[in-house]
Amino acid sequence: MKISSATIENHLETVYDAVVVGGGMGGLSAAIYLARYGLRCLIIEKGKGRSIWMQETRNYLGFDPTTPGRDILRHGTKQALHWGADHLRAFVENVTDEGDTFAIDVKIGKKNSKTYTLRSKYLIAASGVIDVLPELEDMQNVMWDQNAVLIAGSEGQINAAFVLNWFTPYISVLTDGKYPVSEAMKAKLADHGYPLYESPIKEFLGEDHKMSGIALEDGTVVEATTGLISMGSIYHNQYLKGIEALTWDGENLITNDMTQTTHERIFAIGDLKKGLNQGSIAVADGTKAATQIWRNIRRASVPRKWETNIPKEVEEQAAEAVATSA
Amino acid sequence: MKISSATIENHLETVYDAVVVGGGMGGLSAAIYLARYGLRCLIIEKGKGRSIWMQETRNYLGFDPTTPGRDILRHGTKQALHWGADHLRAFVENVTDEGDTFAIDVKIGKKNSKTYTLRSKYLIAASGVIDVLPELEDMQNVMWDQNAVLIAGSEGQINAAFVLNWFTPYISVLTDGKYPVSEAMKAKLADHGYPLYESPIKEFLGEDHKMSGIALEDGTVVEATTGLISMGSIYHNQYLKGIEALTWDGENLITNDMTQTTHERIFAIGDLKKGLNQGSIAVADGTKAATQIWRNIRRASVPRKWETNIPKEVEEQAAEAVATSA
Numbered sequence: 001m002k003i004s005s006a007t008i009e010n011h012l013e014t015v016y017d018a019v020v021v022g023g024g025m026g027g028l029s030a031a032i033y034l035a036r037y038g039l040r041c042l043i044i045e046k047g048k049g050r051s052i053w054m055q056e057t058r059n060y061l062g063f064d065p066t067t068p069g070r071d072i073l074r075h076g077t078k079q080a081l082h083w084g085a086d087h088l089r090a091f092v093e094n095v096t097d098e099g100d101t102f103a104i105d106v107k108i109g110k111k112n113s114k115t116y117t118l119r120s121k122y123l124i125a126a127s128g129v130i131d132v133l134p135e136l137e138d139m140q141n142v143m144w145d146q147n148a149v150l151i152a153g154s155e156g157q158i159n160a161a162f163v164l165n166w167f168t169p170y171i172s173v174l175t176d177g178k179y180p181v182s183e184a185m186k187a188k189l190a191d192h193g194y195p196l197y198e199s200p201i202k203e204f205l206g207e208d209h210k211m212s213g214i215a216l217e218d219g220t221v222v223e224a225t226t227g228l229i230s231m232g233s234i235y236h237n238q239y240l241k242g243i244e245a246l247t248w249d250g251e252n253l254i255t256n257d258m259t260q261t262t263h264e265r266i267f268a269i270g271d272l273k274k275g276l277n278q279g280s281i282a283v284a285d286g287t288k289a290a291t292q293i294w295r296n297i298r299r300a301s302v303p304r305k306w307e308t309n310i311p312k313e314v315e316e317q318a319a320e321a322v323a324t325s326a
Numbered sequence: 327m328k329i330s331s332a333t334i335e336n337h338l339e340t341v342y343d344a345v346v347v348g349g350g351m352g353g354l355s356a357a358i359y360l361a362r363y364g365l366r367c368l369i370i371e372k373g374k375g376r377s378i379w380m381q382e383t384r385n386y387l388g389f390d391p392t393t394p395g396r397d398i399l400r401h402g403t404k405q406a407l408h409w410g411a412d413h414l415r416a417f418v419e420n421v422t423d424e425g426d427t428f429a430i431d432v433k434i435g436k437k438n439s440k441t442y443t444l445r446s447k448y449l450i451a452a453s454g455v456i457d458v459l460p461e462l463e464d465m466q467n468v469m470w471d472q473n474a475v476l477i478a479g480s481e482g483q484i485n486a487a488f489v490l491n492w493f494t495p496y497i498s499v500l501t502d503g504k505y506p507v508s509e510a511m512k513a514k515l516a517d518h519g520y521p522l523y524e525s526p527i528k529e530f531l532g533e534d535h536k537m538s539g540i541a542l543e544d545g546t547v548v549e550a551t552t553g554l555i556s557m558g559s560i561y562h563n564q565y566l567k568g569i570e571a572l573t574w575d576g577e578n579l580i581t582n583d584m585t586q587t588t589h590e591r592i593f594a595i596g597d598l599k600k601g602l603n604q605g606s607i608a609v610a611d612g613t614k615a616a617t618q619i620w621r622n623i624r625r626a627s628v629p630r631k632w633e634t635n636i637p638k639e640v641e642e643q644a645a646e647a648v649a650t651s652a
Binding site for chain 2: 028037144162194257275280283305306307
């Protein structure tokens with residue numbers, strides 16, 4: 001069910017089997033599986049992730065190319081709620097490992113916000129990246145042989161030009177005046193014929209959502225009908241930084257092939273884990289995390305027997321024993 | 327485009343970047359990505375796979391629980407064709423590694439069938455399983471606390487009862503009279519209260535697609551409203567058996583985290599590779615295989631330069647050199 005600031009007090013005693021931080025494609029997939037395995041789970045979603053930003057979902061199997069990412073998320077949220085998952089809009093501030101459970105501190109609301117602590121046995125970190133800029137892998141097909149601008153956030157990110165050139169060789173590189181570019185990089189760009197513009201950006205040109213170019217502060221106009229902003233990502237993973245057993249590679253968590261981190265009760269899926277950042281992979285990660293958590297909980301639980309098949313005399317003896325001890 | 331027996335002669339000289347064997351969820355996802363990366367690809371589909379059998383797709387993110395698997399496949403085929411993939415309905419009989427390419431022998435048609443040889447640089451084995459019986463992971467939620475029959479194809483497969491009992495403890499085990507059951511297994515079943523029926527199955531009982539039980543040859547009627555057939559899988563992988571560099575674990579191919587097998591130009595996705603058999607995972611596998619093939623081809627290709635940016639005098643010198651040598 002949907003949980004809000006009005007009803008959260010009713011859930012403070014609940015120990016969830018799993019809390020999923022992040023309601024993007026990966027988190028929703030995990031929640032759908034968890035709920036269908038009969039586990040108590042809660043999705044905590046702060047809003048605004050990569051899939052919402054992606055206006056079109058050309059690659060995800062089964063959808064029309066024009067389906068907005070937010071439609072898939074809205075539908076997935078409905079699916080998860082339908083199967084019995086709980087859903088809360090809140091920001092996860094901190095997670096503390098209490099041994100058998102995690103204490104999850106969440107902040108609800110922007111003004112006059114309140115902080116609450118929720119509890120779960122397992123944690124699925126599916127909170128992805130905040131800044132939601134597209135990856136090169138998302139650029140397929142949209143820019144074949146068009147004039148393209150690459151706005152690179154650092155010299156290292158200029159290297160995206162040498163992947164982008166699979167799609168188009170007509171690449172102009174912009175630094176937005178933010179950093180100096182080495183002679184080696186300048187020579188490499190010149191060798192490829194890709195002009196470099198080091199003046200700050202003044203404005204984007206175009207109309208009807210169609211880009212025609214970019215005007216720079218120095219008066220230059222760079223003609224382009226498409227572009228890529230390569231600025232690196234800002235991760236929403238601060239809430240995990242206090243947990244010692246985790247192993248990081250930069251801002252990504254190291255996981256095994258079932259998306260389990262080096263903390264046995266924490267799973268990391270989608271953009272938070274090492275590997276390709278694609279919606280379809282986040283969805284599969286959710287399947288794996290939920291299935292492994294189910295297996296762990298199932299194997300640790302007492303197997304359910306067909307009790308009514310127990311012979312009558314055994315049941316009668318048991319009933320007698322209970323009656324005698326009372 | 328769709329290729330048929332009428333048009334296949336036009337494609338015998340083509341060297342595809344990748345041929346995808348199998349048009350299930352994994353194969354279609356791979357083809358969509360390959361086509362969007364601008365690579366020449368062909369899906370070869372023989373029909374009848376696990377996802378077609380699955381009437382409902384409760385777990386795949388973004389679809390209504392009642393969406394038939396064949397609707398997703400039909401839509402995915404349309405997507406792949408839209409982005410430029412080729413599609414052929416045929417049976418892959420054999421694959422031969424020719425060094426830089428594979429020769430892929432396909433049989434078209436059931437009666438008066440004809441055999442042709444197609445060629446590609448990379449191969450994606452996405453041909454999955456033929457017998458299309460559901461896995462335990464697909465059983466979620468459908469059988470909570472119902473009377474269930476487990477029809478097990480061998481003594482080993484009776485062990486499915488001890489996973490199934492997460493969903494219901496009311497399990498009757500049927501051997502269909504096919505094999506003897508050990509005393510140890512009989513004792514384990516008795517301990518759980520799960521009756522064992524060793525008589526052959528006579529008929530399934532029920533009406534309006536709702537099961538009410540199973541009648542056995544010995545006259546017994548086992549009441550049940552749901553069931554699981556655990557018979558193992560028949561794999562469509564014979565066409566790969568002649569390729570020495572592959573590493574098998576039973577009928578599954580060993581792959582790395584990008585689904586590449588131990589043959590660097592063969593990728594295995596979905597049910598053919600080791601791991602969880604779920605549609606969402608096959609879709610992600612397709613993404614990975616296609617992306618890795620794109621990376622390999624891209625890195626091996628000459629980088630595209632912005633040739634018109636070459637200073638005029640260089641172009642003139644080049645033109646002069648060509649003219650002189652002619």
